[in-house]
Each structure stands twice: as structure tokens, then as C-alpha cells.
């Protein structure tokens with residue numbers, strides 16, 4: 001059949017109309033695809049960036065696979081937080097772990113969880129309240145009855161920025177728990193550590209020491225109390241203690257190092273953020289703080305890295321040696337603090353030259369005299 005010219009024109013024009021429409025539709029499709037790909041690209045980019053930031057925040061990790069089968073370990077305050085993750089990892093590697101915690105119920109829950117996760121049954125629940133010198137002495141005596149060796153002592157327990165309070169012996173809580181309790185514990189266990197050499201002590205300090213000052217005129221915060229300054233003072237005390245002790249231990253085969261674990265999502269901030277604020281800040285902390293597992297990495301390295309066997313008196317962060325401010329190298333303050341700590345904890349009798357006297361009056365009140 002013959003196609004008329006007008007029909008041809010009509011067909012041609014409708015063809016070109018279709019192809020214009022098709023062309024427009026194709027362009028639109030392309031635009032949509034471009035948009036979809038751009039959105040996917042942005043989402044992927046953000047996810048990769050978040051992953052890298054998160055990885056960066058988690059910091060240095062201890063990667064060696066060495067085991068510590070049969071090594072006897074004490075970890076203070078390990079029912080939660082960094083201590084619990086440290087206990088879990090050392091249990092995984094075959095250690096015999098003494099969990100030294102103040103709350104036996106919470107300790108037992110953590111102990112069962114660690115046994116369940118690691119299948120290591122050599123995990124023990126022992127009570128230690130660092131805010132009581134009597135409890136510290138009882139713990140050390142019982143441990144020595146049970147064990148003839150001690151390979152690793154990790155002074156992990158700590159409290160931060162709590163309201164003003166006193167330990168059972170009348171010490172301001174933060175200097176009392178973070179420093180004095182651990183000072184006595186370590187000294188009472190030194191003989192076991194020396195007998196088991198090569199052995200190690202790990203002390204958990206904090207970068208908060210940078211704002212810290214050992215207040216010789218008012219170590220016990222009797223005249224004035226600032227909860228942040230008291231924490232910083234106690235964490236500086238941890239470093240001065242580590243350096244002074246490392247010198248005393250030269251040639252014994254016992255090494256002592258301290259660390260900053262990072263900014264870690266744990267219960268440490270319980271006195272700063274609680275209730276509704278805790279629920280609000282928790283997701284933010286999950287994004288920008290280390291996990292407790294990552295926070296434990298530097299303690300684990302100091303406790304078990306074969307390369308650290310002869311290294312002593314240093315400060316670490318993110319699994320590497322970290323430079324410290326001059327205030328940590330003040331030997332005369334370190335010596336002063338050591339002597340005061342010996343007197344306060346009853347390791348040395350108070351002398352005529354005692355810098356500080358602490359007496360518990362008949363009513364149980366603390367009377368401090370600074371000479």
C-alpha cells in the first residue's frame with residue numbers, strides 16, 4: 001500500500017516527537033542515576049570516614065599473640081570497665097587471675113562472664129576495698145597464704161571527681177583509693193613479686209596528671225576541696241610513685257610502668273554524668289570514646305609484652321612510650337610523697353620529722369596537722 005506524503009510527514013513527526021521524548025526521558029534517567037550515585041558516594045564516604053575516625057580513636061592495639069599460661073596476676077577494680085577487659089584478655093591467654101574488687105557480688109558476675117567467654121576457670125573473686133587499709137592488709141595476707149608467687153600486679157581501680165569524702169582511715173577519697181590504697185597493696189606484695197622475678201607492676205594513671213599538683217601543704221584536701229584537682233593530684237601521685245619505685249627496684253627483676261588508657265567509655269564518670277544526662281551523652285560517648293577493650297590495650301602490653309621485661313619507670317599511652325611533663329620528674333616531691341605515704345599507711349612509724357600527722361580522734365574524726 002502506498003503511503004501518502006501527509007501520512008509520511010505525520011509518521012516522521014511523531015517519530016521525532018517520540019525520540020525527543022525518549023531523549024528527554026533518557027536524560028532524566030541519567031540525572032536520577034547521577035543523583036543516586038552521588039548520594040551512595042556521599043554515604044559511603046561518610047561511612048569510610050566514620051570508620052577511619054573510629055579506628056583512630058581506638059588507638060594502639062596490642063597485637064602479639066603470646067600466652068601467659070600459669071602466670072599469677074592480680075588486677076584491682078576489674079568487675080567493670082578497663083580492668084574487666086584486661087582480666088578477660090589475660091584469662092584468654094592462660095593467666096591465673098585474682099580479681100581484687102570491693103563488691104563481691106559484682107565481682108562474681110564479672111568472674112562468671114570471664115569464665116564463660118574464655119573457658120579459663122582459674123579466675124578468683126577476692127575482696128579488696130582500697131578505701132580501707134585494713135581491707136588491703138587482709139587481702140594481701142590472704143593472697144600470700146594462697147599463692148607462693150605473683151607475676152603481674154595491675155593497679156587499675158580508680159575513682160574520679162567524686163564529692164568530698166573520706167576513706168575509713170580518714171584520707172580524702174581520691175588520694176586514698178587511687179594512690180594510698182595501691183601504695184600499701186604494692187608494698188605488701190613486693191616480696192612475692194621479687195621472689196617471682198622477672199615480674200611486673202602496671203599502674204593506671206591518666207593524662208589528667210598534666211593539670212595535677214602535689215599539694216604539700218594540704219595533700220588531704222582538708223583546707224579546700226576541688227574534685228577535679230584532687231583527681232589530677234592522685235594521678236600525678238601514680239606517676240611519681242611509679243618512677244620512685246622503679247628506682248628502688250633496680251636490679252630486682254621487678255619492673256613498674258604506668259599508663260594513660262585513653263578517653264574510654266566506662267563507669268569512671270559516674271560522679272560527673274548520671275541519670276538523664278547519662279542516657280543523652282551515652283551515644284556520643286560510643287562514637288568518640290574508646291571502648292573498654294581498646295582502653296585495656298596499653299595495660300595488657302605493659303603486663304605481658306616480652307619486649308617490656310626489662311623496661312621500667314616509664315609512662316605509656318596507646319601502647320607507646322609517651323613523654324611526660326617535668327612535674328613527673330620532680331625527685332624531691334616523689335621522695336616526699338613516698339615518705340608521707342609510708343607514714344599514712346602505717347608502713348613506717350611517724351617520726352619527729354613527719355611532714356603530716358593524721359590522727360583519728362576518739363569520735364572517729366580525722367585531725368590532720370601539717371608541720
Ligand SMILES: NC(=O)c1ccc[n+]([C@@H]2O[C@H](COP(=O)([O-])OP(=O)(O)OC[C@H]3O[C@@H](n4cnc5c(N)ncnc54)[C@H](OP(=O)(O)O)[C@@H]3O)[C@@H](O)[C@H]2O)c1
Pocket residue numbers: 076077078079080081082083100101102103106128129130131155156157158159160177204205206207260261262263264265266267268269
Ligand atoms: N575511663 C577513662 O577514660 C580513663 C582515663 C584515664 C585514666 N583512667 C584510669 O583507668 C582506671 C580504670 O578506670 P575505668 O575507666 O575502668 O573506671 P570504672 O569503669 O569506674 O572502673 C573502676 C573500677 O575501680 C573499682 N573501685 C573503685 N573504688 C574502689 C575501691 N575503694 N576499692 C576497690 N576497687 C574500687 C570500681 O569498683 P565498683 O564497680 O565496685 O565501683 C571499678 O571496678 C582508673 O584508675 C582510672 O583513673 C580511666
